[in-house]
Amino acid sequence: MYEHLFKHLLFPFYETTVKKRGTVRHLRDLERSQWLSANDLAALQLRKLNALLDHAWREVPFLHQFWGDHGAPRSPLSHVSELTRYPVLTKDIVKANYAGMVSTSWRGRTLSKTTGGSTGVPFRLEYTMDSYAARTALMWRGYRWAEADLGRRTLYVWGVPLGASEKTIKREALFHRFYNRRMVNSFDLRTDNAADYIQAINEFQPKTLVGYVAPLVVLAEWIIRTGAKVHKPTAVITGAEALNEAQRDLIERAFNAPAFNTYGSREVGLIGAECAEKTGLHVSTDHMVVETVDDEGHSISGRPGHVLITDLSNFGMPFVRYRIGDAATFSDVACPCGRHLPLFSAVHGRTLDLIRTRDGRILPGEFFPHLLKDFAFVQQYQVVQHDLDHLEVKVVRESGHSLDATPYSEAHLMTLMRQALGEHMRISLSFVDNIPLTPAGKRRATISHVSGLPDEAACLPSA
Numbered sequence: 001m002y003e004h005l006f007k008h009l010l011f012p013f014y015e016t017t018v019k020k021r022g023t024v025r026h027l028r029d030l031e032r033s034q035w036l037s038a039n040d041l042a043a044l045q046l047r048k049l050n051a052l053l054d055h056a057w058r059e060v061p062f063l064h065q066f067w068g069d070h071g072a073p074r075s076p077l078s079h080v081s082e083l084t085r086y087p088v089l090t091k092d093i094v095k096a097n098y099a100g101m102v103s104t105s106w107r108g109r110t111l112s113k114t115t116g117g118s119t120g121v122p123f124r125l126e127y128t129m130d131s132y133a134a135r136t137a138l139m140w141r142g143y144r145w146a147e148a149d150l151g152r153r154t155l156y157v158w159g160v161p162l163g164a165s166e167k168t169i170k171r172e173a174l175f176h177r178f179y180n181r182r183m184v185n186s187f188d189l190r191t192d193n194a195a196d197y198i199q200a201i202n203e204f205q206p207k208t209l210v211g212y213v214a215p216l217v218v219l220a221e222w223i224i225r226t227g228a229k230v231h232k233p234t235a236v237i238t239g240a241e242a243l244n245e246a247q248r249d250l251i252e253r254a255f256n257a258p259a260f261n262t263y264g265s266r267e268v269g270l271i272g273a274e275c276a277e278k279t280g281l282h283v284s285t286d287h288m289v290v291e292t293v294d295d296e297g298h299s300i301s302g303r304p305g306h307v308l309i310t311d312l313s314n315f316g317m318p319f320v321r322y323r324i325g326d327a328a329t330f331s332d333v334a335c336p337c338g339r340h341l342p343l344f345s346a347v348h349g350r351t352l353d354l355i356r357t358r359d360g361r362i363l364p365g366e367f368f369p370h371l372l373k374d375f376a377f378v379q380q381y382q383v384v385q386h387d388l389d390h391l392e393v394k395v396v397r398e399s400g401h402s403l404d405a406t407p408y409s410e411a412h413l414m415t416l417m418r419q420a421l422g423e424h425m426r427i428s429l430s431f432v433d434n435i436p437l438t439p440a441g442k443r444r445a446t447i448s449h450v451s452g453l454p455d456e457a458a459c460l461p462s463a
């Protein structure tokens, strides 16, 4: 059976021997540490934290100065709670001190990635190959909680790379086949082609279905409305946006399978995921330190707070108390599954409005973060859909980055948006000095003033 072969032979061979990455070792460690007692878990976390802080004090010029200026205590700390004496790191601070954020011994050897961000601020960061491997392992551990193990037949309703060449697309398809998975493009979903997606599911017969929340909800509504027969997966895993209970219920009814919510970010990878008990999202405190704080920066639990992440795996560009831009609520419930990884009872602040067009296209809110992250002239953005025929894209320009820089020019951006939105949509791209926050103090990347079609009202995420 391919799944068995992949999990025990192909994947370890590929990761360890071909790629020379520690993914398999990290996965083994994480499988073990998830069952540690609360005390042992705290000790492991503290040990990793002190190693990271010690490294950052010595090797990261900006953090050395930043922490020194704020009177942060030198490591080793005797308890993780002492980390609250370190200042909060924001996207703006990282951006403004980028070179000084990279560890001296890692210069020139890091990987880098960009993120679109649900808050409308594209962002770039560096990380090490080992951090990449640890993140991959962390993702697989979380997916295993939904019985979505390595090599299991999985269909993704997901965003595909935009503007990729034919060759790249072919190479990726081959790679996905190796992993026993198939991608269907969530950015192409329209009101009139949901049947094609259901057909893809029925043909591929995945054991696991993975997708952004919004497209899965659109498909679920269509299945329920039309009574279409759809293949039953073992589990549905949702990601990238908050999943509310009404959406979960709809997805579970339509696919006749349990839905598992996950929470992650491109900056640090998977942060939390649900186990079979569904008491909340287990937060991986064996891989990161996760805090929630109020507006004044005080630690809170039991009510929504800003999420701060300290990624214990990334020694290339250490993110310590990094404010990720989402809010979440810690609960003090003990999960009956026996894991002592703490729980988020809810993750808030990842709702991105859908963009709709007159010819029936439904673009998930993830589309624009995905698209704009590669355009260096975009410092900040907000997409506002005024009506079915008019979309406004507001951009705060990054100084020093040309609008004509190929391949990521303004003209190319317009072409890609035109392809995705169709000929009928009037797209106005305007350059502004700043993008105002909502009354609640949040910055939203996509806003739609188009009310849902009557039978699809439920798929519009609430603000």
Ligand SMILES: [Zn+2]
Pocket: 275, 276, 277, 278, 279, 282, 335, 336, 337, 338, 339
């Ligand atoms: Zn659990």
